Amino acid sequence: MTLDPVFRPRAVAIIGASRTPGKVGYVLTENLITSRYDGRIFPVNPNAEKILGLRCYPSVLDVPGDVDLAVISIPSKYVLQVAEECGEKGVKALIVISAGFKETGHEGAVLERKLVEVVKKYGMRMQGPNCLGLINTATSLNISFAAAMPRKGGIGFISQSGALGTAVLDWVLKEDIGFHSFISLGNKADLDEVDFIEAMGEDETIGVILLYLESIERGRKFLDVSAKVVEKKPVIILKGGTSTAGARAAGSHTGALVGSFLTYKTAFDKAGVILADSIEELFNYAVAFTEQPLPKGEGIAIVTNAGGPGILATDLSEKLGLRIAGLSSDVRNRLRENLPAAAATGNPVDVLGDARADRYKFALEEVIRDERVNATVILLTPQAMTESLATAEGIVEIQRRFSSKPIVCIFMGGNLVTEAKEHLRRNDIPCFDFPSEGIKTLSAMYNYARFLKEPDYPPARFRDVDPKKVEEVLEVARKDGRVVLLSNEAAQVVEAYGIRIPESRIAQSADEAAIYAEGLGYPAVLRIVSPDILHKTDVGGVILNLNSADQVRSAFNGIMTSVSRFMPRARIYGVMVYHMIPKGREMIIGMSQDVQFGPLVMFGLGGIYVNFLKDVSFRLAPLSEPEVCEMMEETKAYTLLKGIRGEPPSDIEALKRTILRVGQLVWDFPQIVEMDINPVIVYGEGEGCVALDVKITLTKD
C-alpha cells in the first residue's frame, strides 16, 4: 500500500526532537518511545547528543540506514530545507506538525506550495502541515500529543480538526472504545481525506472509517473512492461548517435553491456514505458498526420491562424507517404460555416490571428466533426485582448463539446498571443510556444494509444525441463573448439532446413574423431575442395568444416599441415566433455546477411556485434511471403527476427521460455551469413534455 511509510514505517526520524519536557519535540519523542513502537527511532536535533536515552543526530542526512517516515516539528521557516534533506536521504513520507503555512495567510500559502514542490520532486508523500500527527494502535505507533493510546480496535478516524481528534482520543480512553488509528489531516497540502479513506479501505484490520471534515476539495474523487470503500466497510462523516455556506452564484432557480449542506448530503447519499449529525452519533454508529452484524431487513423486536421507554423506542423506530415486526403466531403463543398473564406478548414485548434475568432471556431467545425479526432492542429500567447484570449475561449468551442478528441494548439508569453495561460493552454489544441513541444507531445500520443490497445502476446514456451540434452553438456564444445563451440557442442545445421544444422561427420584421405565425399555426406567441434582456416579460418583450396575422404584426411592432423604450441599448437579434403550446403541468428541471462535486441536477414543481414552495429534489449527474425515479418520487409534485382527485396522470415516463437527457447533457458539457428549464410542460400519459423556456449559462473561459 502506498501509505505504508505512514502507517507502518520501519524507521522514524523526529526532526525537532527536544530534551525539554513539555515541548512538542519532547512530547512527540516520549510518546513514540512509550507507545512500544517496534521500529527504529532517530531523534534529529543539532544541539543535542542524546534525547530520552536515544542517540540524536544533527541532521536526517547523518542518520545511519533507511528512514521511512520523518516527523517534522520545527519553525516553519526551516521546514523547506529539512524537507530537501529528507528527499536526499530517501525518506518516503513526511508528517509536518509545524504550523505557519496556508492557515496564516498569503506568505504561508507560498511556503506551503514550495513545500509541496519539494515533496513531489523526491516522490515523497506528506501529511499536514499544521497537523497533530497520527496514532496507529495496530503498529503501536503514536506520533501525537496524546500520552495514552486507546485500546486496539477497528475504528479508523480521520479528522480535519486536530483538537477534535485529541478530545475524542481522551474520550474513547474513558469509554474504553477500541481504536485502530487516528489521522490529523492538517492543511491537506498533499495527502487528504481521499488518500486516507483509500488506504483505510484496503486495511482489513479497520472495520469502520470515521471522518470529521470541514471541506472536501477533490469532490468527485472523494465520491468514487468512497463508493468503492463503502462496499467493504461503512464510511461515516460528520460535516462541520454547514451554515457558513460560501457565496454561490445564483443566476438560476437551481442555483438559488441548492444549499451547501444539501450538496454534501446529495453527494454522500450517492456514494453510500453515512452522515452523522453530531460527535455522539459518529461514535455511537462506529461502535455499533464494528461490533454487530447488519440487520437484514427493517423488522425489529423490542423487549422491555417498562411501557414508557418502550413507547418512546417505538415512536422513534417508526419515524426513522424501522418497522416493529409482527411476531409469528408460534412465538406469540410461546410468549403467552411462558410469560405472566399481564405481559404484553405482541411487539414491543413487555416482560413487566418484575422481570428477572431468566424472563428477559426467554423472551429474547423467542423473538430473535422469529424470521420476521431482523434486529432486537433490549430495554431495561432498574426496578425492584431487576437483575441487570444477570440480564446482560443472558443477552451475551443469546447473542453468541444467534450471532447473525444484531442486538442493541438500552439500559437506563445509573449505578444500578453500570456493571451490566460494562459487561455488555466488553462483549461487543452496544449499550446506550437512552432509547433515542439506540434507535437512531440501529436505523443507521439498517439504512447501510439496505444500501449494500441495492445494485449499482450505471448512468443512462441515450444514443440519439448530437454533441457536435451543442459544440457549435456553444462555440458561437464563446466567440461572441456571451456566457448566457440566447433563448433560441439554449433551446437548440437541449433539442440536440433529444428534448422536445416548441417549434419556432426568428423574425426580423412584422411581416416575416406574420408569415411564420401562419405556418406554425395560431394561437401564436412572440418573444424578443436579445442577449441583454434577462426578464423579457418585464420590458414588454413577450406577447401571448395572437390569433391572426394582423395581431401578430401589431404585436411585433408593440414589442419593438416597448423594448426600445425600456432598454434602448439592448442588442436585438429579432423576435421569436412560436405556436402557443397547450396548457399542462408546469415542472422545472435545472442544473447547477458544484465546485467540488460537479453537476447537480434539480427537478420539481415549476412555474411561479418553484421559489416559494421549494418542492424540489436533487441528484448528482450522471444519472441512472432509478435515481431519477427516486428524485421524482421525493417531490410532493409527484402526487400531482400521478393524477389526483380524478385528474388524469401526467406523462411521467417522458419527464423521466427528459431529466435523464439533461443529466447526460450537463455531464458531457461541464462548461455549462447553470441551467433551468422552467417550465417544462408535461401532458397526459403518452403525450410527452415540452421544454418551454430554457436558460443556459456557461463558464467564463
Add this chain to the structure above:
Amino acid sequence: MTLDPVFRPRAVAIIGASRTPGKVGYVLTENLITSRYDGRIFPVNPNAEKILGLRCYPSVLDVPGDVDLAVISIPSKYVLQVAEECGEKGVKALIVISAGFKETGHEGAVLERKLVEVVKKYGMRMQGPNCLGLINTATSLNISFAAAMPRKGGIGFISQSGALGTAVLDWVLKEDIGFHSFISLGNKADLDEVDFIEAMGEDETIGVILLYLESIERGRKFLDVSAKVVEKKPVIILKGGTSTAGARAAGSHTGALVGSFLTYKTAFDKAGVILADSIEELFNYAVAFTEQPLPKGEGIAIVTNAGGPGILATDLSEKLGLRIAGLSSDVRNRLRENLPAAAATGNPVDVLGDARADRYKFALEEVIRDERVNATVILLTPQAMTESLATAEGIVEIQRRFSSKPIVCIFMGGNLVTEAKEHLRRNDIPCFDFPSEGIKTLSAMYNYARFLKEPDYPPARFRDVDPKKVEEVLEVARKDGRVVLLSNEAAQVVEAYGIRIPESRIAQSADEAAIYAEGLGYPAVLRIVSPDILHKTDVGGVILNLNSADQVRSAFNGIMTSVSRFMPRARIYGVMVYHMIPKGREMIIGMSQDVQFGPLVMFGLGGIYVNFLKDVSFRLAPLSEPEVCEMMEETKAYTLLKGIRGEPPSDIEALKRTILRVGQLVWDFPQIVEMDINPVIVYGEGEGCVALDVKITLTKD
C-alpha cells in the same frame, strides 16, 4: 395547598406493610424510615405486631391520632374496603400502589370507578392506582422502591411511566443532579398531571417542572393551568406515544391533515410549554433551567480553543435560532491586543490550542461584558497546554461576577476533563460532553425567555356576529337528523359570523333558476343542493360559466337528469344559483375538534393543492390577532399572498379577519366538529375574500 397531604403529610399509614425483606410492603416501609421523614409512620398489617421496629396496626382505624396520607399496597380486591376505612378514619389522601385496575381490562376498570367513588365520598384525593409512589426531597419523604434519595434540588418530575421514573432516579443519583420531587402518576383515576402541575407551580422550592406523559385527558384544563405556571417556572414535556395516533375521523381536509403529535405541539406552543425530544434533552434542559439565568436575547458568544468544535457549535446555533453576536469594537480591540496574533478575535473567539486558564478567563470576561452578548458558550478540548480544572475555576469566578448572563460549558474529552466538569456542575454551571447538547439547551432557554417577553394577547371578538342565526340553522339540521350541513346552510352559518359568501338563491325549477340568474348577474353557476351528495362535481351536480337565461334553464335540467341517473335515491332540495365570482388565490380555512384540546383551526394553500402540498398551519381556538398573523406567516403560501414576481399582493388583512371569525365561530359552537372553507378566494389588497365552498359537520348528539 390542596395537595399538602400528599407532599407534606404529618402522619403516613402504610397499609400492606410487610416484615419480609424484598416484598413491596417491606421496601416501602424501609425506604420511608431511612429517608429521615420526620412525621409519624404507622405500618398497617393484621398479621404483624412490629415491622422494622415500628408498632404495627391491624387496620388504619386502629391507628392512634390523625393520618394525613395512606399508602396502599395490597391485592386490588381488598383495596375498596381499605379505602372505605381510610375515609372513615378521616385520611386526607391515598397513594394506591396496587395494580389490578383499569390497566387489566373491563373488571379492573369497574373496580377503579368504584374506588374513585369511595375517594370522592369521603372528600379524599388519590394518586394512582397502579403507581410507583412519590419522592419529595424537601420533606425527606420517600414512598417508592428507590432505596437512595437524590440530593435536594429544584426539579419536580411527574411521570406517567413508573419505570421511567425509577430509571431516571437511579441516573440522577449517578449524575448528582438535584431533585425536588418525583411523582408516579399511575392510572390517574383521580389526581392527574394537571393537579400536580398546579401544585408544583405554587411550590416556590420547585424551579422547573418536568413531565413524561403518554396521554392528556383534560386538555383544555392542562393548557389553562400550564399557561399560568409557565409564567413562574418552565414546564418541560417529553411526550410518548406520538406514532400510535388514535384513529381520527377524517371527513374534512383539516381532519386528514392534522396528526396527533401536531396537535400536542400546537397546544404546548400555545401554553408556552417546552417540548423535549428525548429523555436526555428533558434533563439537559432541566439542569440548565434550574442553574442558570435566562438569556435576554438571541446573541451568543462562543469561546473555544479548537476550530472544529467551534464550527459545529456555530452551525447548530444558527440552525436553532440563536445568533453569533457581532462583538463591539472595544471588545475586539482588547481581545486583539491581549490574545496571540493567530487567535480569532471575532466570534467564535478562538483562544488557540495552547490556551491556558488565564487566556480563557480573559476572553470570557471580555465577551460577557459586551452588551450584544446575551449568553456565552465555553468550548474546551484537552490539548497539550490545556488547564481544564483551572479554566473551570476561572469560569465559576466570572459567572459569580456576571450572574445575570447564562454560561454553558462544553468540555469535550474523557479523564482529562472529568474533574473540571465536576467542578462546574458543583457550582451550578451546566457542562456538556458535546456541542450539540449544549447548543440545543441554550436555544430552549432562549425560546422560553422570548415567550415570557411576549404579552398575552386576548382572543379577538367581533361584535357584528349573529349567533342566534347560527343556532337556528343548526337546530334545523338537528331536527332533520343531519350531521352534515347542506352547502347553503353552511354558507349561512359563516355569513352569520360576518364572513363574505357569494350571493345565491335556491331554485326549484328551470325558470326560477333563470330569473334568479338574471337578478344576480352573469356568468352564473348552478349547484345541486342535497344532503346525500358529498362530491357534487362527480355526479354532474355543478355547472359553471352560464351566460344567458336559456343556458341556465338547460343547465338546470341537465343537472336534474344527471343527478337522478347517478344518485336516484338522493333527496334534492333544489339547485343553488350564484353569480360566478372572479378568480383569485385559492386558500383553505378549516377546523377540526380535538378530543383533548378543542377546536384546532387550519389555514393554508387551498384548492387541489391542499392535500398534496400540505402547506398548512394550525392554532388552537380562540385565536388572537398575532396568532393568526404567525399562522399565516408560517405557510409558504404567505410569500404568494404578499405578491411575488410583480404580481399584486392579496388582501391579507381580509384573510386574517376571516380566520379570526372562523376561530370565534368554532369557539362559540363546540357542536361543530369539522369545518372546511375550501376554497376561500382572496383578491387584491382592499378587495376582500369570499368563502366559496363551506362544509360543516356537527356532533351526533
